[in-house]
Amino acid sequence: xxxxxxxxxxxxxxxxxxxxxxxxxxxxxxxxxxxxxxxxxxxxxxxxxxxxxxxxxxxxxxxxxxxxxxxxxxxxxxxxxxxxxxxxxxxxxxxxxxxxxxxxxxxxxxxxxxxxxxxxxxxxxxxxxxxxxxxxxxxxxxxxxxxxxxxx
Numbered sequence: 001x002x003x004x005x006x007x008x009x010x011x012x013x014x015x016x017x018x019x020x021x022x023x024x025x026x027x028x029x030x031x032x033x034x035x036x037x038x039x040x041x042x043x044x045x046x047x048x049x050x051x052x053x054x055x056x057x058x059x060x061x062x063x064x065x066x067x068x069x070x071x072x073x074x075x076x077x078x079x080x081x082x083x084x085x086x087x088x089x090x091x092x093x094x095x096x097x098x099x100x101x102x103x104x105x106x107x108x109x110x111x112x113x114x115x116x117x118x119x120x121x122x123x124x125x126x127x128x129x130x131x132x133x134x135x136x137x138x139x140x141x142x143x144x145x146x147x148x149x150x151x152x
Contacts, residue, residue, distance in 0.1 A: 041086040056071060095117055
């Protein structure tokens with residue numbers, strides 16, 4: 001356990017040293033710490049869908065600063081209870097202000113790229129889901145990608 005913590009601290013330190021001058025390490029740390037938390041949240045959602053053999057709804061709501069996972073509403077009636085929530089850093093928001101997808105009963109999700117914007121650093125973050133949602137890759141840029149390269 002201590003080895004894992006040491007590796008995480010070293011990685012965070014290196015990211016801080018290697019960050020661009022426009023976005024100091026202190027400003028990026030909160031946002032960079034979010035991505036591993038998101039990965040755990042996403043993976044747990046995929047595993048939960050597979051275990052329950054149930055389609056799950058995943059939504060990112062910038063206005064409420066949270067991501068949620070809940071069963072998909074199938075019929076008229078109340079919205080199913082939320083199974084998991086993840087708070088979002090207040091500086092990050094989804095470019096579309098709201099994003100949603102579904103995780104299949106097999107634990108798979110469609111390949112897509114989720115576009116985030118940081119109000120704190122002015123950076124655009126691109127989170128790409130590949131291999132039926134099993135792999136998440138995060139990059140950032142000081143400029144927004146052209147429209148034809150965005151999928152959100």
